[in-house]
Amino acid sequence: MAETRDTITIVDNRTGKQIELPIRHGTEGPGAVEIGAFTKAFGLFALDPGFVSTASCESKITYIDGEEGVLLYRGYPIEQLAEKSSYTEVCYLLLNGELPTREQLGEFTHTIRHHTMLHEQMGRFFQGFRRDAHPMAILVGCVGALSAFYHDHLDIHDPHDRMITAHRLIAKMPTLAAACYKYSIGQPIVYPDNRLDYAANFLRMMFSVPCEDYQVDPVQSRALDVIFTLHADHEQNASASTVRLAGSSLANPYACISAGISALWGPAHGGANEAVLRMLAEIGRAERIPEFVERAKSKTDPFRLMGFGHRVYKNFDPRAKIIRGMCHEVLRQLHHSDPLFDIATKLEEVALHDDYFIEKKLYPNVDFYSGIILKAIGIPVNMFTVIFAMARTVGWIAQWIEMIAEPGQKIGRPRQLYAGHPAREYIPVERRG
Numbered sequence: 001m002a003e004t005r006d007t008i009t010i011v012d013n014r015t016g017k018q019i020e021l022p023i024r025h026g027t028e029g030p031g032a033v034e035i036g037a038f039t040k041a042f043g044l045f046a047l048d049p050g051f052v053s054t055a056s057c058e059s060k061i062t063y064i065d066g067e068e069g070v071l072l073y074r075g076y077p078i079e080q081l082a083e084k085s086s087y088t089e090v091c092y093l094l095l096n097g098e099l100p101t102r103e104q105l106g107e108f109t110h111t112i113r114h115h116t117m118l119h120e121q122m123g124r125f126f127q128g129f130r131r132d133a134h135p136m137a138i139l140v141g142c143v144g145a146l147s148a149f150y151h152d153h154l155d156i157h158d159p160h161d162r163m164i165t166a167h168r169l170i171a172k173m174p175t176l177a178a179a180c181y182k183y184s185i186g187q188p189i190v191y192p193d194n195r196l197d198y199a200a201n202f203l204r205m206m207f208s209v210p211c212e213d214y215q216v217d218p219v220q221s222r223a224l225d226v227i228f229t230l231h232a233d234h235e236q237n238a239s240a241s242t243v244r245l246a247g248s249s250l251a252n253p254y255a256c257i258s259a260g261i262s263a264l265w266g267p268a269h270g271g272a273n274e275a276v277l278r279m280l281a282e283i284g285r286a287e288r289i290p291e292f293v294e295r296a297k298s299k300t301d302p303f304r305l306m307g308f309g310h311r312v313y314k315n316f317d318p319r320a321k322i323i324r325g326m327c328h329e330v331l332r333q334l335h336h337s338d339p340l341f342d343i344a345t346k347l348e349e350v351a352l353h354d355d356y357f358i359e360k361k362l363y364p365n366v367d368f369y370s371g372i373i374l375k376a377i378g379i380p381v382n383m384f385t386v387i388f389a390m391a392r393t394v395g396w397i398a399q400w401i402e403m404i405a406e407p408g409q410k411i412g413r414p415r416q417l418y419a420g421h422p423a424r425e426y427i428p429v430e431r432r433g
Contacts, residue, residue: 012042028063045415062233069315082322087228088198094398115171116192119149126183135180135386136265144258154252165253166397173390178205199225219333220377223326230319233395239263243396244403245412260396261389270385273371276307280340307368319366327369330376344372
């Protein structure tokens with residue numbers, strides 16, 4: 001529990017009334033004022049559109065310092081985890097709060113690998129969707145439907161049931177995601193292979209067919225594992241907050257994660273790496289980069305370079321530093337001649353050396369590089385947000401578990417500043433006109 005050490009005095013200039021509100025201090029970052037008594041004392045709400053200055057909860061999972069470009073999972077820098085850990089190990093860390101011992105990691109990995117199968121009847125769900133349905137639409141429906149198949153451990157107040165559900169969600173998301181893709185292209189759904197690690201298993205389910213052998217490329221598998229790690233959690237973003245708000249009603253966890261996927265589907269949240277590729281396609285040729293760079297600098301031109309800068313990070317996105325090297329390694333290994341990659345490379349070089357971008361701190365972010373990597377290894381654009389959802393599932397479920405276990409947990413109920421009609425009398429229809 002964060003400590004309360006100081007107070008802040010609030011004075012109402014209308015009446016002269018004042019109250020002292022406690023300030024809670026966490027282990028990192030700004031403190032937070034407990035404003036619970038504010039409304040009762042002054043008859044006012046706090047208005048904060050987007051909740052950009054409001055701490056919606058107390059959490060021990062992820063910390064971001066946007067000014068310094070810092071991202072910590074349970075206190076561990078993302079740079080160290082991406083270099084030294086696997087995504088599965090990061091999942092254990094986010095769920096349990098500590099890095100696992102060798103024995104704990106082995107047991108956890110075994111559990112995840114042996115929960116990857118879907119109930120066979122779920123295969124019929126896919127047939128209910130149009131063949132050209134967006135994979136995210138299918139994923140939202142299927143994840144929500146998991147509660148109908150795995151209702152044996154849905155006591156959300158039982159820590160054991162919560163952890164079983166977490167394991168099932170983490171394990172089954174790659175199987176569901178790959179099945180969404182296979183259905184959309186008319187290929188048979190591929191069963192998971194428990195001999196493979198998390199990322200390799202997903203690649204095999206995505207790209208193998210029953211009539212041919214498939215060998216997972218280790219460079220691609222490692223790149224995907226790093227992408228999963230970098231996207232595993234990101235504090236109280238829109239989708240995580242959605243999961244917490246849905247969970248506060250005591251809804252089952254599958255419904256809560258489905259709600260998070262729906263929030264992620266919004267292009268302002270999970271679709272940024274798709275937007276990067278659309279932008280590169282719009283640029284078309286490397287020779288046109290200066291033209292688009294100048295357009296991005298213009299205050300009168302609505303064009304913006306996608307994949308540069310970040311709402312939270314006012315410095316270099318720490319995840320981008322990690323994935324940049326991985327991006328170049330994948331492109332070298334695959335010997336791609338796609339003109340989009342040439343445009344991306346030259347655009348990155350321009351942005352890293354242009355005074356305007358340096359002054360505005362508009363550095364390439366994680367979405368810029370992840371979209372290029374995913375395209376290079378053959379992931380179709382409409383699957384990009386699905387990949388994001390797979391990676392973020394562990395963060396969502398960790399946030400949900402933390403919220404449910406919180407003493408005195410209450411249902412979320414934001415207030416509003418009402419600006420509609422004041423109270424008025426009903427007018428019978430014959431008198432209206």
